[in-house]
Amino acid sequence: MIRVAVIMGKMHAGGKKNLVMEYYRHIDRSKVQFDFFCDTDSNSVPMEEIKELGGRVYMIPPYQNIFANMKAMKKIFRENKYPILHAYNSTMNIFSMFAGKQCGIPVRINESISMGHKSDKKNILKNMLKPFSKCFATHYMSNGEVCGRWQFGDKLFDAGKVAVFKTVIDTDKHRYELELRGKCRRELGLEDSIVIGHIGRFTAQKNTLFIIDIFNEITKKETNAKLLMIGHGDLEEEMMDRVKKYGIEDKVMNLGKREDIHQFYNAMDCFLLPSLYEGLPVVGVEAECCGLPMFFSTEIPRESSPCEDIGFFISLDKSAEEWADKILEETKKNMENRHDHRDKVRNAGFDSSVEANKLLDYYEELAR
Numbered sequence: 001m002i003r004v005a006v007i008m009g010k011m012h013a014g015g016k017k018n019l020v021m022e023y024y025r026h027i028d029r030s031k032v033q034f035d036f037f038c039d040t041d042s043n044s045v046p047m048e049e050i051k052e053l054g055g056r057v058y059m060i061p062p063y064q065n066i067f068a069n070m071k072a073m074k075k076i077f078r079e080n081k082y083p084i085l086h087a088y089n090s091t092m093n094i095f096s097m098f099a100g101k102q103c104g105i106p107v108r109i110n111e112s113i114s115m116g117h118k119s120d121k122k123n124i125l126k127n128m129l130k131p132f133s134k135c136f137a138t139h140y141m142s143n144g145e146v147c148g149r150w151q152f153g154d155k156l157f158d159a160g161k162v163a164v165f166k167t168v169i170d171t172d173k174h175r176y177e178l179e180l181r182g183k184c185r186r187e188l189g190l191e192d193s194i195v196i197g198h199i200g201r202f203t204a205q206k207n208t209l210f211i212i213d214i215f216n217e218i219t220k221k222e223t224n225a226k227l228l229m230i231g232h233g234d235l236e237e238e239m240m241d242r243v244k245k246y247g248i249e250d251k252v253m254n255l256g257k258r259e260d261i262h263q264f265y266n267a268m269d270c271f272l273l274p275s276l277y278e279g280l281p282v283v284g285v286e287a288e289c290c291g292l293p294m295f296f297s298t299e300i301p302r303e304s305s306p307c308e309d310i311g312f313f314i315s316l317d318k319s320a321e322e323w324a325d326k327i328l329e330e331t332k333k334n335m336e337n338r339h340d341h342r343d344k345v346r347n348a349g350f351d352s353s354v355e356a357n358k359l360l361d362y363y364e365e366l367a368r
Helices: 015-026 046-050 065-080 089-101 121-132 145-152 154-158 178-188 208-221 236-246 261-269 282-288 320-336 341-346 351-365
Strands: 003-009 033-037 057-062 084-087 108-114 139-143 163-165 195-202 225-233 252-254 270-275 296-299 311-314
Touching: 003 015, 003 351, 015 033, 015 139, 015 282, 015 351, 033 065, 033 351, 057 065, 065 089, 084 089, 084 351, 089 108, 089 121, 089 252, 108 351, 139 145, 145 154, 145 163, 154 163, 178 261, 195 208, 195 261, 195 320, 208 225, 208 236, 208 320, 225 261, 236 252, 252 320, 261 282, 270 282, 270 320, 282 296, 282 341, 296 320, 311 320
Parallel strands: 003 033, 003 084, 033 057, 084 108, 108 139, 139 163, 195 225, 195 270, 225 252, 270 296, 296 311
Antiparallel strands: none
């Protein structure tokens, strides 16, 4: 059996956790097992599930204390003598790649699952490290073409040196269920509403303040519109202040951080993701699988939408009112004939059970 050292960094609720866990749940664990390395300030490590599936979790000092972080990694690397190291921290992977090389791990996979944006101050370090991000790795991987080109460059990608393993989901779990939709909407008091939704971190990257602006314009056109927000983040207070400023408190539901999100995809009538940048956001794939129209900004890669009929891209140069007009137009069309999109998502290569077998083959080939 191959045991892989999986470097998660901060394992929070969201895309990175979902991506890795979906592969882990569906891979043949009699042939491959994962050891998860997570920063101690992670807030969503599924300890019990990982242990039940045969994996191990190592909590190590956060990367902000990089010397303690690397020291802890190297100690465990030497004890366990891993054949493969797989890191999911974008340009920050340089540190685990270096530690792995020092400890003699023969296969070191550097994966890109996100990008940076010059306007986001939190990405200063990410962008500084980008020119060195190929150092100390033996193999390169990304969850999509755009991420792979961003981190590793066109030359390496065009040479076929970057393996693409997409952000995957359980397509059966995320199917459209009319009965579940009705149940959730009744419980939330949304039976007669047009429900505009967002699930994610309330941060500058996700452009969540603009979501409030867009929804305010929607309420001027549709009195029965409701905004359903699920998540948390450092912009939450400012978002709620803006809701109060617009006087739409009675139309906004903020459910906070939740793990049981499938029911909410069913309850919603559309999903907004006007981010400043993304890699390949899993929420988009999950939403479209459930037949939910997605409204992306044009800053998000087109490959994020496996279903062209319900995936729409709008420029951030457009006003909140222009976004509102497009959202209402397409959402009302879809409400008349919403249906399951599992087959389209599977055919586009986003099904975890199929793609996990490909990842197993990849690991086995590298470990020979």
